[in-house]
Amino acid sequence: MGQTTRMTVSQALIAFLANQWTVDGDVRERTIPGVFGIFGHGNVAGVGQALKQLGETHPDLMPYHQARNEQAMVHQAVGYARMHRRRGTYAAAASVGPGAANMLTAAALATANRLPALLLPSDTFATRVADPVLQQLEHPHDTSLQVTDAFRPLSRFFDRVERPEQLFSIALSAMRVLTDPAETGAVTIALPEDVQAEALDVPAEFLQPREWRIRRPRPERDAIAAAAEAIRRAERPLVVAGGGVLYSGAEDELRALVEATGIPVGTSQAGGGVLAWDHPQNLGGVGATGTLAANRIAAEADVVIGIGTRYSDFTTASRTAFRDPDVAFVNINIASFDAYKHGTQLPVVADAREAILELTEALAGHVVPTAHAARVAREKAAWDAEVDRAFAPSGLALPGQPEIIGAVQRASDPEDVVVQAAGSLPGDLHKLWRVRDPLGYHVEYAFSCMGYEIAGGLGAKRGAEASGSDRDVIVMVGDGSYLMLHTELVTAVAEGIKIIVVLIQNHGYASIGHLSETVGSERFGTKYRAYDPQARSFESGDVLPVDLAANARSYGLDVIEVDPGPRAIDDLGAAVRAAKASDRATVIHITSDPLIYAPDGAGWWDVPVAEESAIASTARARAEYVEQQKAQRPLLG
Known part of the structure; x- marks a missing residue:
C-alpha cells in the first residue's frame, strides 16, 4: 500500500x-x-x-x-x-x-x-x-x-x-x-x-x-449522411436550437451552418443566445412562448433539425407547433434519450459542435429554396417591427411589462446577462428580449422555479467574475417570485457582489392570473389582497400595504424607486444606467399594469380545462380548449 x-x-x-x-x-x-x-x-x-x-x-x-x-x-x-x-x-x-x-x-x-x-x-x-x-x-x-x-x-x-x-x-x-x-x-x-x-x-x-x-463524441457517418439527405430534400427546413448548442460552445459553428444554407433558427428558452437577435436567420423563440415569426415558419416546416433540445411542451407548443403532416425530425443530441424523441428515424447521437461541423460539410453547396428564404425574411422583419411597437413607451402611469423589458434592454450593454425563471416574464422575454451575447440570456425554464432569480443571478455573477468578466447581471423578478426567495440579497451585501434586480410590483401572480383567465377561473387566488371575511375570499379586499422597496433597503442594498406616472419608463431606463454605473448591488422597484400583455406569438400551452362547470367563463374556456386540442399530433417523425 x-x-x-x-x-x-x-x-x-x-x-x-x-x-x-x-x-x-x-x-x-x-x-x-x-x-x-x-x-x-x-x-x-x-x-x-x-x-x-x-x-x-x-x-x-x-x-x-x-x-x-x-x-x-x-x-x-x-x-x-x-x-x-x-x-x-x-x-x-x-x-x-x-x-x-x-x-x-x-x-x-x-x-x-x-x-x-x-x-x-x-x-x-x-x-x-x-x-x-x-x-x-x-x-x-x-x-x-x-x-x-x-x-x-x-x-x-x-x-x-x-x-x-x-x-x-x-x-x-x-x-x-x-x-x-x-x-x-x-x-x-x-x-x-x-x-x-x-x-x-x-x-x-x-x-x-x-x-x-468533457466528452465530445463525433456523430456516426451514416447518421450524418441520412440527416443531410433529409435536409437537402426539404423545402421548408427549420433549426430548433436548445441549450446543448451553448454547452457545446457551438454557436459559431451554428452560425456558419445557417449562413451557408439559409436555414432559419428558432430557439428554446435554454437556447437563447445561440445567434444574435438581429442575425437574418434568427426568428427568436419558438413554441408556446415563441415569436409569431418562428411559430409561423415552424407550422409549415417539413424538416425540423433539433440541436441540443429536449423538446419540452413549451418548445413544441404542446405538440401543436409543427403542423406539416409529413414533418420529419433530425435530432442532434449528446443524450440518446433526447435524440430519439418524437419517434424520429433520423437521430444523431453526438456532441452538438462536432455534429454541426460534419453536417455543414455534408450540406456543402446546399441552399434553401428562394421562396422559403424570402418568407423567413418577411416574417422576421414583421416581428422585429412588432417588438419595436411593444417597446415604445406608452406614457401610461403604470407601464406594461413589454415596455419595462424594452427600457431595461435599451439601458443594458450587449454582454449583460438577463436572469429570470418564473411568472409571465419568461414568456415575454422569450418573445421580446434581444439577445446580443451567447451567455446574455439566462432563463431557467426547465423547472421554472419561483425564487430562482436572485440566487441564480448571484451564481451567474460569480460565474462571470470567475471567467474574468465584469459584465452586469440583471435579474428581472415579479413580486410573487421575490416573496418566494429574496434573502440571498443579504449574501450579495455580505460579499459585495454586484447584481441589478429589477423588481416588478404586480400586486399578485401576474402569470397565473392570466393563465387563470384563459382557463375560465377568473384570476382566482392570484391577487395580493386583504382577506374579506364576509365573502371569504381575497378577490375584493384592499391592496396589501407591503413595501418591497423598504424590504430590500433594510438588507443594506441601494434601492431606486420608480414612481408611477407618464415618465416611469424614462425613469426606469435612468435607474438601470445608474445601477450599472454603481459598484454596489441595486434593487430597482417599479409598479406595472399586469393586464398589458406582450404581442401574441400564436403559441399554445396545454392546460386542461374543467370538462363540467357551473361557471360560464369556464364553459367558454373548455370549448376553446377542445378546439385547440384538434391541432395536437403525436409528432412521429
Missing part, C-alpha cells in the same frame, strides 16, 4: 474536491471552485470543521461561502454552472432533516435543466447509536428511510457514505456524473453525521489533482 494520510471522511472529501479539474479542449478549470454551507447538527463537526481547517492551511484551495437558504445555495451553483457551460459548479452542504430537505426543490431544478450541482446533505447516524435523533424521520415499515432518500428520484446520481471506506468509490462516481454532458444534473452524496467525523487512512492517489475531460 502507498502513502496514506489519516483524515476524517469530511476532510478527505473536501480535499478531494479541491483537486478536481474539468478539461474541455483547451479550457481547464476547477470543477468545484467552492462550497456553500449552512451548518447545524449533522455537518457542523463534519464538513464545517473540514472547511474551517482547510481554510486555515490553504485559504484559496476550497473557499467557503455563506448562504441564507439551502435551496438558494443550489440555485447559485446552477447559475454558476450555466455561465461556465457546465464545466464547473459549486458544492452545497446542509445539516440533517429540514436543512437537507430544503435542497430538494433545487435538486429537481438542477436535474430538470441538465445542469450540474453537487449536493452534500447530512444524514442521521449510520450506527443508529442514538435512535431517534433530533429531526430524524421514523417509518415503522422501513426504519432506514430518511429525508435524504427523497433525493433519489431528483438526482442523476445518489449514494450514501455509510462506511468511511465507501468514500473513494462514491466520490469518483459522483465526479463522473457531474462532468458527463449526457448525464449531468443534481449529484447527491448523503453524509451520515457520525461518518462525517470518522477517520480513515486516505491514499495519496485519492488526493492528487485529477482531470475530467
